[in-house]
Each structure stands twice: as structure tokens, then as C-alpha cells.
Amino acid sequence: MSKVAVNLGALFDRFKVSRIFKRRELLLPDYVPSYLPHRDQQIYRLGLVLAPVLSGSRPSNVFIYGLTGTGKTAVTKYVLRELEKKAGSKVRYVYINCRHTDTSYRVIAELAQAVGQRVPFTGLSTSEVFRRFITGLERKQRFLLVVLDEIDYLVKKKGDDVLYFLTRINDQLSVSKVSIIGITNDLRFMDFLDARVRSSLGEEELVFPPYTSRELEDILKMRAEQAFHPGVLEEEVIPLCAAIAARQNGDCRLALDLLLKAADIAERLGEVKVRTEHVRMAQKEIEKNLAIDLIKSMPLHVKLVLAAILILHKKKVKVITTGGIYDQYTKLVQRIGVEPVTQRRVSDIINELDMLGVINAQVVSLGRYGRTKRIKLSVSESSIKEGLKEDLTLGDLWIELAS
Numbered sequence: 557m558s559k560v561a562v563n564l565g566a567l568f569d570r571f572k573v574s575r576i577f578k579r580r581e582l583l584l585p586d587y588v589p590s591y592l593p594h595r596d597q598q599i600y601r602l603g604l605v606l607a608p609v610l611s612g613s614r615p616s617n618v619f620i621y622g623l624t625g626t627g628k629t630a631v632t633k634y635v636l637r638e639l640e641k642k643a644g645s646k647v648r649y650v651y652i653n654c655r656h657t658d659t660s661y662r663v664i665a666e667l668a669q670a671v672g673q674r675v676p677f678t679g680l681s682t683s684e685v686f687r688r689f690i691t692g693l694e695r696k697q698r699f700l701l702v703v704l705d706e707i708d709y710l711v712k713k714k715g716d717d718v719l720y721f722l723t724r725i726n727d728q729l730s731v732s733k734v735s736i737i738g739i740t741n742d743l744r745f746m747d748f749l750d751a752r753v754r755s756s757l758g759e760e761e762l763v764f765p766p767y768t769s770r771e772l773e774d775i776l777k778m779r780a781e782q783a784f785h786p787g788v789l790e791e792e793v794i795p796l797c798a799a800i801a802a803r804q805n806g807d808c809r810l811a812l813d814l815l816l817k818a819a820d821i822a823e824r825l826g827e828v829k830v831r832t833e834h835v836r837m838a839q840k841e842i843e844k845n846l847a848i849d850l851i852k853s854m855p856l857h858v859k860l861v862l863a864a865i866l867i868l869h870k871k872k873v874k875v876i877t878t879g880g881i882y883d884q885y886t887k888l889v890q891r892i893g894v895e896p897v898t899q900r901r902v903s904d905i906i907n908e909l910d911m912l913g914v915i916n917a918q919v920v921s922l923g924r925y926g927r928t929k930r931i932k933l934s935v936s937e938s939s940i941k942e943g944l945k946e947d948l949t950l951g952d953l954w955i956e957l958a959s
């Protein structure tokens with residue numbers, strides 16, 4: 557224990573007035589700015605599809621898709637807020653993120669609550685909750701625009717009966733009407749749907765293309781103006797964030813995240829300017845977090861193969877080969893008492909890890925002994941340890957890995 561008391565007071569004072577941020581919260585991912593550059597076309601088209609509701613007719617259902625971070629959620633929320641302002645009490649929208657609200661019951665329960673019905677957290681049958689939703693909606697006599705964001709999660713979790721129900725609900729309503737706005741970044745999602753749901757959901761379709769580097773620069777500039785004190789960003793900072801994110805499929809969330817993290821790092825270091833080296837540090841931090849999440853999500857045997865590679869790496873084995881990994885892997889499965897997969901499968905797993913960028917496998921010739929792969933780690937030892945740490949099935953194996 558250190559004998560010197562930490563001067564928390566001084567630390568907090570230093571952060572009380574930021575020399576960097578004017579309004580940091582404006583860079584957080586959930587904030588929806590009132591101006592969304594380079595999305596005029598999407599805003600206009602969504603507005604056009606939904607506008608009939610203002611004169612009392614049901615808008616077509618809309619299906620919105622595009623890669624991650626292309627502004628789908630931001631644009632949809634923006635357009636619906638504007639529409640609600642214009643429309644008065646007859647039009648309401650409900651926003652549901654299906655990643656968090658991922659069962660039919662919970663989706664319908666939220667809709668029922670939105671029209672003033674009480675629904676317990678569990679306990680009713682789904683059909684009873686449907687019934688309450690319809691009763692509540694008819695009583696309100698209104699147009700309800702239902703946004704199902706990340707809608708693919710519903711189908712993945714077998715919650716797609718809610719889509720059958722919602723795409724047909726208007727047949728059961730007399731004074732109210734429902735339109736659905738489905739959003740996804742899973743471009744194959746539509747293929748998994750029942751044909752009738754698909755055609756109903758896709759009455760109108762809206763595509764969000766990835767942002768280019770220049771477009772991301774404009775967006776970042778606009779958001780930075782409100783979030784930072786004047787002159788704190790070195791000139792190259794925004795172009796660098798934009799260029800990195802443009803390479804990752806034009807992901808605006810990544811661009812903003814880089815900018816925010818870089819500024820946080822600068823602030824933590826007590827600097828008054830955000831520089832490109834802070835962006836590089838932020839990039840490393842983000843990549844590390846991505847690698848950790850990726851490893852955490854891997855199936856057990858993939859983790860075990862990776863653990864085997866890590867052990868060989870720590871033993872400073874000069875040339876790590878497929879055969880060497882298989883031997884080490886076999887020892888690991890014996891120790892934790894699970895059935896091994898075949899050598900062929902381990903070899904496939906090594907290829908998968910290579911494709912994911914976790915390791916680098918190079919084919920080398922062994923002369924007359926044929927060929928093998930020489931394997932190196934592509935992410936840091938600490939990220940791998942962090943990623944494997946939480947898997948309890950690895951048990952005390954973990955202690956050895958951590959040492």
C-alpha cells in the first residue's frame with residue numbers, strides 16, 4: 557500500500573472544467589444531431605414514404621438496410637421525431653431495439669404499454685398481450701409507426717411470429733393503423749423470412765451506402781464544432797479518423813469513437829491539443845477491445861486451439877506448426893476432460909483464426925518432408941488472455957495461461 561494519499565480533490569478539479577471538450581456528450585453514440593450531412597436522400601425518401609400519414613392514410617411499411625454505422629438509426633429517429641412534431645396526437649412512433657427486446661412477448665408488451673395497456677413482465681400468454689395491444693390501439697384511434705431496429709435479432713431468436721402478427725395486424729383494426737419500419741445491417745436477413753412477411757415488410761426499401769472518407773470528414777467536422785473548444789483539434793486529426801473508419805466500411809460510429817477516445821486520451825495526459833498520435837493510441841485501444849470481444853465469443857475448441865498457440869508462444873517455441881499446436885491442444889483437452897476434435901478440424905480452426913486476423917499462418921516448405929504452416933500471434937498476448945479469461949470451462953488452465 558502506498559503511504560501517499562491520492563489527491564483526489566486535485567484530480568477532480570482538473571477535470572471539472574475541460575480544456576478540450578465544450579460538450580463531450582454530443583459525441584456519444586446515442587446522441588442524434590439535428591443535422592445529418594450526406595443523408596439528404598435517405599431523409600427525403602423516408603419522409604416521402606411516411607408523409608401520407610399526415611393526411612390520414614397508412615404509410616407503406618419500410619425496410620431499411622445498410623452496413624453498420626451508416627446512419628440508419630440516426631436518420632430514422634430524426635425523421636420520426638420531425639414527423640411527430642408535425643402530426644399532432646394522431647400519430648405516434650414506438651422505437652424498439654430488437655437486440656435488447658428480443659422476444660415476441662417483450663416486443664408486443666412494449667407496444668401494448670405504448671398504447672396505455674398494463675402488461676406484466678412475464679405471466680400472460682403472448683396471444684393475450686397481442687389482444688391487449690389491439691384493444692389499447694383501437695381505443696387511442698391513431699396511426700402507430702413501429703420501428704423495429706436490429707430486426708434480425710428477432711428472427712435469430714425465433715421471435716419472428718411477432719413479424720407475422722404485425723404485418724397482418726391492420727386486418728384486425730378498424731379505427732387505428734400500424735406501419736412497420738424494419739432496420740438491419742444483416743444484408744442476408746430478408747432471405748430468412750417467410751415470403752409473405754418479406755413482401756409485406758419490403759413494401760418500400762431504403763439502402764444506406766457506406767460513407768466515404770470525405771463524407772466522414774464533413775460529419776466529424778460538424779459534430780466536432782459543437783463538442784470541442786475552438787482550436788483543440790490538430791488539423792490532421794479529423795482526416796485521420798475519417799480515413800481509418802472509411803477503410804472499415806465507412807462506419808461513422810467508429811469514426812466518432814476514434815475522435816472521442818483520442819480526445820479522452822489527450823485529456824487524461826493533461827494535454828491541451830488532440831494530436832494524430834492520440835488517434836493512433838485510440839485506434840490501438842479500439843482494436844484491442846474488438847479482439848477481446850471476438851475471442852470471448854469463440855466456441856470452446858477454437859478457444860482451446862488459441863490457448864495452445866498462446867502456450868507455445870509463451871514457451872518461446874521457435875517455429876509453431878500445425879502439428880505442434882495439435883499436440884499441445886490434445887494435452888489441454890485431456891486436462892479439462894473434454895473430447896478432442898480431429899486434427900483436420902484443428903487445422904480448419906487455424907485457418908479460421910488466420911482469416912479473423914488473430915494469428916498469422918504462413919506456409920513454409922520443409923524440403924522433402926513436405927510443407928507446414930508457421931504460425932504467429934497477430935494480436936497481443938494480453939488481449940488473448942483477457943478474451944479467454946472469462947471462460948470457466950477452461951478452469952485452472954487459465955491460471956497457467958495467465959502466469
Ligand SMILES: Nc1ncnc2c1ncn2[C@@H]1O[C@H](COP(=O)(O)OP(=O)(O)OP(=O)(O)O)[C@@H](O)[C@H]1O
Pocket residue numbers: 584585586587588589591592593594595622623624625626627628629630631740741764775779808809812
Ligand atoms: N450523417 C451523419 N451525421 C452525423 N452523425 C452521423 C451521421 N450518420 C451517422 N452518424 C452517427 O454515427 C453513429 C452511428 O450511426 P447509426 O447508429 O445511425 O448507425 P446504424 O446504421 O444504425 O448502425 P448499426 O447497423 O450498427 O446499428 C451515431 O452516433 C450517429 O449519430
Ligand SMILES: [Mg+2]
Pocket residue numbers: 628629630705
Ligand atoms: Mg443502428
